[in-house]
Ligand SMILES: C[S@@+](CC[C@H](N)C(=O)[O-])C[C@H]1O[C@@H](n2cnc3c(N)ncnc32)[C@H](O)[C@@H]1O
Ligand SMILES: Nc1nc2[nH]cc(C(=O)O)c2c(=O)[nH]1
């Protein structure tokens with residue numbers, strides 16, 4: 001299946017359970033969810049006029065709407081050409097679950113990589129069963145959340161962005177749903193490093209015995 005890629009880069013996973021792990025990030029283009037505080041709004045639209053070559057996109061820096069077409073084999077070749085050393089691959093976006101990622105995740109595992117998907121739970125997952133699922137549930141969606149239960153059931157990690165008490169209540173309601181995997185690690189992630197959001201997250205993590213996820217890459221100024 002053809003994948004539309006916004007960027008591919010090597011860095012350190014800054015969020016959640018894999019924080020600190022050297023990772024190759026594969027950012028897929030397109031997301032219809034529209035979280036008002038989203039830090040990757042340049043990935044929302046998929047316009048044909050923004051299509052570029054792989055070389056062009058790999059040369060660009062900063063937030064761009066440009067994307068290139070690729071597939072599992074082409075991506076493996078790109079990793080090799082780039083000389084990447086990381087053995088963990090993070091599929092993010094945009095909303096990566098808009099794509100059929102079975103071929104990509106299986107190919108990555110065959111090449112010895114571990115994989116992780118960052119998803120909002122708004123699309124049915126099409127991934128290898130070995131992929132680590134980081135669910136950052138989006139509950140304000142128009143039309144409700146028809147597939148969220150299927151993702152809650154397989155999530156290894158539920159990482160909830162918070163800025164207000166209301167977000168904590170939303171998370172509690174999600175955790176109480178019968179479908180939710182009770183073994184999932186639960187993280188609160190303060191929205192946009194705001195001081196009040198961070199204080200709320202710290203307070204709540206201590207009270208609920210949840211974990212704190214800071215977007216550590218932003219504190220140290222890496223990608
Ligand atoms: C940009 S999203 C892409 C993957 C997928 N669409 C999702 O929402 O999980 C990656 C992660 O960044 C989080 N995120 C996005 N904007 C953020 C912000 N301003 N502050 C904190 N976390 C944010 C999301 O909740 C998600 O966990
Ligand atoms: N270093 C780093 N860690 C991340 N973890 C999740 C990210 C994302 O945008 O999905 C991200 C990212 O963009 N950079």
Ligand code: SF4
Pocket residue numbers: 031032033034035038039040041093094095120138
């Ligand atoms: S679902 Fe993810 S990519 Fe889409 S708007 Fe929300 S945070 Fe951004």
Ligand SMILES: [Mg+2]
Pocket residue numbers: 039040
């Ligand atoms: Mg990010």
